[in-house]
Amino acid sequence: MSLSVIVRNIFLAFVLLISCLPAHAQSGGAGMRLNRDVLIKKLTEADKDLVFKQDTDISLLPNFIAVDANGSRAQLIGKPDELMIVKWTYVFKPDEKVNLIELQKLAWFANTLGDQEGLDWFFAQLAELGKDYKKPISEIRMFDSKRKGEISYSPKEKTFTMIFTPW
Numbered sequence: 001m002s003l004s005v006i007v008r009n010i011f012l013a014f015v016l017l018i019s020c021l022p023a024h025a026q027s028g029g030a031g032m033r034l035n036r037d038v039l040i041k042k043l044t045e046a047d048k049d050l051v052f053k054q055d056t057d058i059s060l061l062p063n064f065i066a067v068d069a070n071g072s073r074a075q076l077i078g079k080p081d082e083l084m085i086v087k088w089t090y091v092f093k094p095d096e097k098v099n100l101i102e103l104q105k106l107a108w109f110a111n112t113l114g115d116q117e118g119l120d121w122f123f124a125q126l127a128e129l130g131k132d133y134k135k136p137i138s139e140i141r142m143f144d145s146k147r148k149g150e151i152s153y154s155p156k157e158k159t160f161t162m163i164f165t166p167w
Contacts, residue, residue, distance in 0.1 A: 031082035032113075032147050032166045039086070040064065043074055046108050050074060070098050072105060085165055086113060092158040106162060113164045114143045122162070125151045129160075142167055
């Protein structure tokens with residue numbers, strides 16, 4: 001299956017997914033104006049395999065991590081109403097069906113944290129990846145929601161990462 005077919009399938013699956021799930025997390029206080037518990041609920045609704053557990057605090061901030069069955073890793077750092085870092089990491093697998101499922105989750109994640117602008121940004125970076133999957137990607141974007149997003153891809157590790165922080 002070519003990468004353009006995969007990208008098209010991701011888009012079609014995303015449209016189906018978005019019609020079944022709400023796309024916005026509840027506003028909170030400072031930070032990214034996201035409530036951690038609401039975001040965890042939204043993420044676990046989108047991926048039933050995700051189970052968040054509190055890990056070692058980072059810079060005195062609570063740190064919650066979940067890993068799904070395909071190795072995607074979600075991380076939320078910050079106080080309940082003051083998330084400072086929201087991160088999703090995926091390592092591509094040889095199985096194209098698994099990659100398609102995980103890229104759909106990344107699309108949902110981009111839409112949840114960056115609205116339509118985040119989704120467009122994700123697909124633009126995915127298109128760049130489709131042109132040359134051996135080329136690294138590092139793209140930063142500021143969103144109207146007072147969030148900064150960063151997408152990176154490392155061809156050596158085959159790792160795709162999306163991070164949102166306040167700006």
